[in-house]
Amino acid sequence: xxxxxxxxxxxxxxxxxxxxxxxxxxxxxxxxxxxxxxxxxxxxxxxxxxxxxxxxxxxxxxxxxxxxxxxxxxxxxxxxxxxxxxxxxxxxxxxxxxxxxxxxxxxxxxxxxxxxxxxxxxxxxxxxxxxxxxxxxxxxxxxxxxxxxxx
Amino acid sequence: xxxxxxxxxxxxxxxxxxxxxxxxxxxxxxxxxxxxxxxxxxxxxxxxxxxxxxxxxxxxxxxxxxxxxxxxxxxxxxxxxxxxxxxxxxxxxxxxxxxxxxxxxxxxxxxxxxxxxxxxxxxxxxxxxxxxxxxxxxxxxxxxxxxxxxx
Numbered sequence: 001x002x003x004x005x006x007x008x009x010x011x012x013x014x015x016x017x018x019x020x021x022x023x024x025x026x027x028x029x030x031x032x033x034x035x036x037x038x039x040x041x042x043x044x045x046x047x048x049x050x051x052x053x054x055x056x057x058x059x060x061x062x063x064x065x066x067x068x069x070x071x072x073x074x075x076x077x078x079x080x081x082x083x084x085x086x087x088x089x090x091x092x093x094x095x096x097x098x099x100x101x102x103x104x105x106x107x108x109x110x111x112x113x114x115x116x117x118x119x120x121x122x123x124x125x126x127x128x129x130x131x132x133x134x135x136x137x138x139x140x141x142x143x144x145x146x147x148x149x150x151x
Numbered sequence: 152x153x154x155x156x157x158x159x160x161x162x163x164x165x166x167x168x169x170x171x172x173x174x175x176x177x178x179x180x181x182x183x184x185x186x187x188x189x190x191x192x193x194x195x196x197x198x199x200x201x202x203x204x205x206x207x208x209x210x211x212x213x214x215x216x217x218x219x220x221x222x223x224x225x226x227x228x229x230x231x232x233x234x235x236x237x238x239x240x241x242x243x244x245x246x247x248x249x250x251x252x253x254x255x256x257x258x259x260x261x262x263x264x265x266x267x268x269x270x271x272x273x274x275x276x277x278x279x280x281x282x283x284x285x286x287x288x289x290x291x292x293x294x295x296x297x298x299x300x301x302x
Contacts, residue, residue, distance in 0.1 A: 003153065007267035009299025098300045102267055116158035116253055123274030148160025149249045
């Protein structure tokens with residue numbers, strides 16, 4: 001098992017950072033504009049991505065946990081084969097003037113090249129989340145920073 | 152053992168991307184301006200980082216491998232305890248109009264919080280490398296994008 005791990009610090013109220021990961025509107029502001037579904041425990045969220053005018057795929061996540069101002073957990077139920085069954089967790093805590101967000105995408109079977117790509121891309125999207133909460137404007141898909149030929 | 156893995160694609164000649172990771176001047180253009188030492192197999196490179204006017208630490212790497220247009224390998228011989236003994240590798244190959252760079256920072260003993268930070272920060276620096284080679288100007292320390300309270 002290999003994991004993708006990240007840490008960002010966000011200068012904003014804890015409640016605002018939590019909203020950005022715990023609500024459909026929040027996630028649509030930093031990950032992908034095409035976010036649908038219900039962010040409630042046992043519910044599911046769908047995320048679709050676009051390149052130019054083309055749909056290039058997406059993910060469906062079951063919402064496993066929503067602990068206000070502390071933790072959000074998802075499990076991938078649909079999407080690329082390598083993602084299915086993996087879990088994604090966001091842990092939040094206040095540290096001085098920063099909210100520390102620890103991100104973990106766990107349960108990858110192998111360290112395939114696609115995992116290297118996803119690791120870098122998650123970092124870029126977490127910086128988009130930081131920007132959204134600190135400035136009011138993130139860079140969700142289709143406005144996301146491109147990192148390689150896989151987008 | 153847990154690893155930090157990343158992938159970026161760079162629209163530039165392979166020889167330019169190789170120079171950016173294989174030479175002291177190259178690395179100084181995307182990681183830290185304060186890069187000294189000799190980039191030759193068996194030699195060592197020193198990297199120091201600044202926040203404001205303060206030196207906030209750094210690393211020394213032994214150069215393990217320099218395979219033109221294919222691979223650069225380092226081993227950490229001095230720096231934060233968690234880094235000592237770990238290895239850093241850059242693998243390059245052409246794929247269409249992109250040079251694909253696979254990055255691996257391997258041999259971490261534990262998935263400590265500092266590793267989460269380093270994973271995100273490496274992504275930011277690899278995007279700086281991409282920008283350096285594609286546009287002529289990267290964002291090495293002290294001009295680097297800050298990600299959290301650890302800088």
